[in-house]
Amino acid sequence: MDFQLTHEQKMLQESIKKMVDRDINPILRAHDPDKPLTREATRQILDICQPFGFTGLRLPEEAGGVGVNALTFGLMKEMLPPVVSFICGGQETTAVRIYYGGTPEQRERYIPAILKGDKLGSTGSTEPNSGSDPRAIRTRAIRDGDHMVINGQKVWASNAAICDFMLVIANASEDPKGPSKLIRIIADKEDAPFVTRKTPTLGFKQGNLGEAFFDNYRAPIRNVVGGEDDASAQKVMHQTWLVQRPMMGLLAVNMAQKALDSAVQYSRERVMFGRKIGGFQLVQQLLSEISTAVTTSRLLCYYALDCIDKDINANQLSAMAKRYSIAACQKAISLAMEVHGAMGISTELGLEELYRDVRMLPIPDGTNQILTLIEGRELTGISAIR
Ligand SMILES: Cc1cc2nc3c(=O)[nH]c(=O)nc-3n(C[C@H](O)[C@H](O)[C@H](O)COP(=O)(O)OP(=O)(O)OC[C@H]3O[C@@H](n4cnc5c(N)ncnc54)[C@H](O)[C@@H]3O)c2cc1C
Structure with missing residues (x-):
């Protein structure tokens, strides 16, 4: 049993610390600590973090990611200021959730753009009446021809207030009273706009935690990730x-x-x-x-x-x-x-x-x-x- 980090692990943490001190902290300090970072500042931060692989840490190399193991993932994230970790996490976690189960077309459209920070992503699971219990998700996604029609509201989603697209976890069950049938579906502002709003919070004031509203929002059927499969x-x-x-x-x-x-x-x-x-x-x-x-x-x-x-x-x-x-x-x-x-x-x-x-x-x-x-x-x- 060895409780010591290896030389490489220490060097990795040290190089991230230097990058944070040199490149990221000045951006955070230049912005009002009580106001959410602008899209431009967020993208600037992603530009700095991307060469270290933060936008695709758990994605395999063939997808443009780094494919690090869980411990390396933790060692690297430990060195980021938490608000930056949430910015990168909004991208990285959404990329992982699209990559696994995503079609080749979805991967091609989203993964490189997320990695580079060209598209800002967010994952929307939580709702006003569904937090700890995802089975209570009431945002409906009902098929209408070659579209899914989404109705509902997502809250407390990281990066939501400035996202270009949201991976929405919705209930595709035709029977609103029956058991829920969760699906993942990409709502992309490039396909059709939807409204997002920043939620003021106690901490992470420079973050963009927020909500999204879907009112008869039509997402192309090709945006359903992983099929209509709850599991x-x-x-x-x-x-x-x-x-x-x-x-x-x-x-x-x-x-x-x-x-x-x-x-x-x-x-x-x-x-x-x-x-x-x-x-x-x-x-x-x-x-x-x-x-x-x-x-x-x-x-x-x-x-x-x-x-x-x-x-x-x-x-x-x-x-x-x-x-x-x-x-x-x-x-x-x-x-x-x-x-x-x-x-x-x-x-x-x-x-x-x-x-x-x-x-x-x-x-x-x-x-x-x-x-x-x-x-x-x-x-x-x-x-x-x-
Ligand atoms: C910084 C931050 C980032 C977030 N990012 C995202 C994101 O990117 N995407 C997203 O969808 N959501 C996100 N969330 C939302 C978060 O996932 C939810 O707030 C969380 O799941 C809790 O749900 P809730 O707030 O509705 O609380 P509730 O589920 O309503 O819980 C209220 C209280 O009841 C307790 N409780 C609930 N069920 C039980 C039970 N069975 N037994 C005992 N106690 C129980 C809870 O522990 C809690 O104390 C984020 C939240 C924060 C603060």
């Missing part, structure tokens, strides 16, 4: 979630690491009662708790990703890694703010931004409760979800 839509969603969950945990680790670094530095400089506060035992206790959270979270996420790579059933671990890490890192960021006294809540140091941003992470790709129930189901063989 394939759910399977693709499940496979992407499995890797996304520990990756989300690593985004929290990225934030908590920043908070830890800031707290350690501050405790070495700040003088109170004539002593550096880092010399007080209670401040050292805060630092050690923060550091424990960062280390255990990071290791658990790496372990879950490694299990996925080794084809070991990771349903429980993947859920545990996200739930545990985000909770631990949320607490760690709060403790790091405590080390800074009032400076912890000032906008000057950016800790309050981390505090708001990390609060966004327990929600997507499985809430804490859903993840707990997945873990319980794996342990007992009994589902308590529905």
Whole structure:
């Protein structure tokens, strides 16, 4: 058993860190921290991230992607500022969901354009009355000749507010009261326009989380991905979630690491009662708790990703890694703010931004409760979800 990253893995993380400091942070800093990034800035960021493969990390090389394994995916994403990770993720996850099950024509039309950032994509699953339960999806997609007519609303979708197209998860059942029959269908503004809107949120204020409205929207039948098959839509969603969950945990680790670094530095400089506060035992206790959270979270996420790579059933671990890490890192960021006294809540140091941003992470790709129930189901063989 080797807990150390290889030389190559360390170099990879280091080169991404340099790219973020040199090329991405100046773009983020040049924009109002409380306003969503423009399409231009988003595309600029994608241009910078693309040579590193971030828009196609899990796509196979023959599709123009990098085809990295789950652990490398996590190691790379850990180094991105979370808002940038969501920008790239909106592209990459949508590409993966189109590639698997997509026709050659769909792959040709969308994959290169997503990889290059020429088309901004989004995946719309969540609805006002369907979040944790995808079977409650009510957006209807009913065939009419050579079109699918879509009616419904998608909410909380990453990049929705600036997307060129959305991969919509819809219910194709003719019987609205019968069991749902989920399909994936591409709604492309190039085929016909639809309305999208930014949703203001507590954190990730520079992101473009938003909603989309479909009112008798006509999508060509060729835009149905993977056929009218409930199972394939759910399977693709499940496979992407499995890797996304520990990756989300690593985004929290990225934030908590920043908070830890800031707290350690501050405790070495700040003088109170004539002593550096880092010399007080209670401040050292805060630092050690923060550091424990960062280390255990990071290791658990790496372990879950490694299990996925080794084809070991990771349903429980993947859920545990996200739930545990985000909770631990949320607490760690709060403790790091405590080390800074009032400076912890000032906008000057950016800790309050981390505090708001990390609060966004327990929600997507499985809430804490859903993840707990997945873990319980794996342990007992009994589902308590529905
Ligand atoms: C940053 C961010 C990015 C996102 N990106 C996307 C995206 O790209 N595309 C997309 O479609 N959606 C996206 N979402 C939406 C996200 O997937 C949903 O918000 C999430 O699935 C939860 O759904 P909900 O908000 O409707 O909560 P609900 O499902 O209504 O849950 C409300 C509460 O009830 C609890 N609960 C629900 N069911 C159970 C149960 N069976 N047992 C116990 N407790 C339960 C939940 O844990 C939660 O505490 C994103 C959200 C965020 C915050």
